[in-house]
Amino acid sequence: MYKIIERRMIVPNLHEFTVLAPAVAETVKAGQFVIVRPDPLGERIPLSVADWDREAGTVTSIFMQVGSSTAKLARLKPGDSIPTYVGPLGKETVIDRFGAVLCVGGCYGIGSVFPVARALKEAGNRVITILEARSSFLLYWEDRFKKISDDVKIITRDGTRGRKGHISLIPEMMQRAGIVPDLVIVNGCTFQMMRVSMVTKPLGWRTIVNMNPIMIDGTGMCGVCRLSVGGKTKFACVDGPDFDGHEIDWPEFLARRKSYNPEEVDPLRRSSCRSHF
Amino acid sequence: MAEEKPEKKKLDLTRRAMPKQNPWERIKNFDEVALGYPVQAAVEEASRCIKCKKPLCNQGCPVGIDIPGFIKCIVEGDFASGVRKIKETNALPAICGRVCPQEEQCEKTCLLSNKGAPVAIGRLERFLADWEAAEGKIEVPPMAGKTGKKVAIVGAGPAGITVANDLIILGHEVTIFEALHECGGVLIYGIPEFRLPKAIVNREVEYVKRLGVKIVTDFVVGKTRTVDRLLQEFDALFVGSGAGLPWFMEIPGENLNGVYSANEYLTRVNLMKGFRFPEYDTPVKRPCRVAVVGGGNVAMDSARTAVRLGAEEVHLVYRRSKAELPARVEEVENAEEEGVIFDLLTLPVRLIGDRNGWIKEMECLRMELGEPDASGRRKPIPVEGSNFRVPFDAVVIAIGNSPNPLIPMTTPGLEISKKGGIVTNPETALTSRPNIWAGGDIVRGAATVISAMGDGRIAAACMHKYLVNK
DSSP states (O other), X not given: OEEEEEEEEEETTEEEEEEEOHHHHHHOOTTOEEEEEOSTTOXXXXXXXXXXXXXXXXXXXXXXXXXXXHHHHHTOOTTOEESEEEEEESOOOOOOOOSEEEEEEETTHHHHHHHHHHHHHHTTOEEEEEXXXXXXXXXXXXXXXXXXXXXXXXXXXXXXXXXESOGGGXXXXXXXXXOOOSEEEEESOHHHHHHHHHHHTTTTOOEEEEOOOOOSSOSSSSOTTEEEETTEEEEHHHHOSEEETTTBOHHHHHHHHTTTHHHHHHHHHTSTTGGGO | OOOOOOSSSSOOOOOOOOOBOOHHHHTTOOSOSBOOOOHHHHHHHHHTOOOOSSOOGGGGOTTXXXXXXXXXXXXXXXXXXXXXXXXXXXXXXXXXXXXXOGGGTHHHHSGGGGGTOOOOHHHHHHHHHHHHHHHTOOOOOOOOOOOOOEEEEEOOSHHXXXXXXXXXXXXXXXXXXXXXXXXXXXXXXXXXXXXXOHHHHHHHHHHHHHTTOEEEOSOOBTTTBOHHHHTTTOSEEEEOOOEEEEOOOOOTTTTSBTEEEHHHHHHHHTTSOGGGTTTSSOOOOOOSEEEEEOOSHHHHHHHHHHHHTTOSEEEEEOSSOGGGOOSOHHHHHHHHHTTOEEEOSEEEEEEEEOTTSBEEEEEEEEEEEEEEOTTSSEEEEEOTTOOEEEEOSEEEEOSOEEEOSHHHHHOTTXXXXXXXXXXXXXXXXXXXXXXXXXOTHHHHSSOOHHHHHHHHHHHHHHHHHHHHHO
């Protein structure tokens, strides 16, 4: 059993989730994920890693409450335990001295792009962080990004913070700032990663995305996390989760992500709130 | 029962049938299909053994069980001694008695198989194991004194459990690292409940734990710790990390929704208990028309699982003819009894989806058999222009898998074959590194439970020699 150190809603519907898992904390790196099972009847779901404390043996993720499994996680309190917390899985994000790197985060990806930005900064890169949210009240960790970035830019859909608009404003914003990035790294929802890849492709900006498919074992056995990259089938759990965003078959990936949507929310309808549906 | 005319006076050529659940009942549940011999049938079946002076049956067994020995015990009604006899060489008799391909091994070399009625060795092995469990008195074998040597085992599947069992009895300290949250490997995630009840797997795992084997679950060697990191703490290491990425046919449409690898399909149902959704959270689709592509035991398991999940029609699509089906005859018969439709000499060439990305149809070619190929089987050749389409709302691809890539990817100096498996010396199971052994699917690709156990047995013997001389 793995003890919950912290589980709190940091902005509406997004939860910071810290678990005591010394074996994972000792070796985890930016870009990797863990597989979590909330209770003995629960499913195995992947969560990207957002931070860790090697000495304390803790690992932190940000997750969004969507379906029944994340609802179970969202009900956990510090001191509770969960039966499965295994990792670190997947390959780490490649960290090198690239030059100017755009780190783009949205939703739960704001959390997971944080250690990537931090490692890139430590490796001597010029790190420009771009955080996108629908509204200012959905932004978090801005202060943490400021400490490790050369610049932090904000985009909100409703204009309540930073630039008003959408993630596809990135090229224009970079042009204004006079920056031509050597690399773009995106952690966020599928749609955001797709949009960024679409706008950077014509510019030839190399774009790495941290993919988030359905997984079961997460160790290269079941094959559910497969996606087409450059016309070839790859497995996100062992070949990724980082891939070249310009090579991904996005429509196929979006369809596969949705394959269990009805079942994801079905158990919620059977909860005590049945009368609400 | 049909009486065959015996050649000699005492030669009994009637294999005692094992009771099974009726097909029309069992397709509605996930309970075990074969129910096991009652005592009388077991004793009668055992009495058919002609007690050869030079028995060949045990030579057909990958772990060398003293088969005539345990059969004699059954004849004499001394079941406890029979169990002890088996456990001298086999840690998992309840499992092997159920899933070993005996017709290819011990029963094939039984002299009575020339007469078409070999002694049902597998069923007798199962009988003894189940008898012991029912008695509730599971004996612990004599244990050697502690050697102080530490062994790490990667994977709690059939290979790893065999190594653990053998080495703990010899006095070594054994720790198994398992990636999943439950032990048993393919016995838990792959082989369905109706063929191998999970309670039996758990019982065998509890047994090795009782012997003193430590098991760490949720620990992915190659990720949580590398092999080399573990070797700083352990004197020797065995890799039994099993099956890896599923193979696909590399035809268009294989990433459509509703197309599963057999590994995914079976893992959802067996390990994650998807058939009990929504009591369990992991969902599995319950489509009406299912195609399973492949002809091995995993294909049969997938097809029979689809039947139990309520599919109206389940087709098994195989490119050769019935004679070439690699699955056990028993499993093919079970699938037929349960209404699985065999589309033989049929090759899928394209999967066609609807506008939302879900599988809708499968396009196939008819095949005919040509000259024997490298595998000795007649090569299937497509009949030109024979394309046809069949509607399906799920397709399960069960054409095999490669060895798990995690340890080959993260362990320097380990010789890897072209197919991605770890290369070992077949006589010792030793890899290209002096303190790492390997066996089972990580070496062979997709093979059988018993061959994994055979590898484990060989590895354990060699590891023991290494450890005592170290």
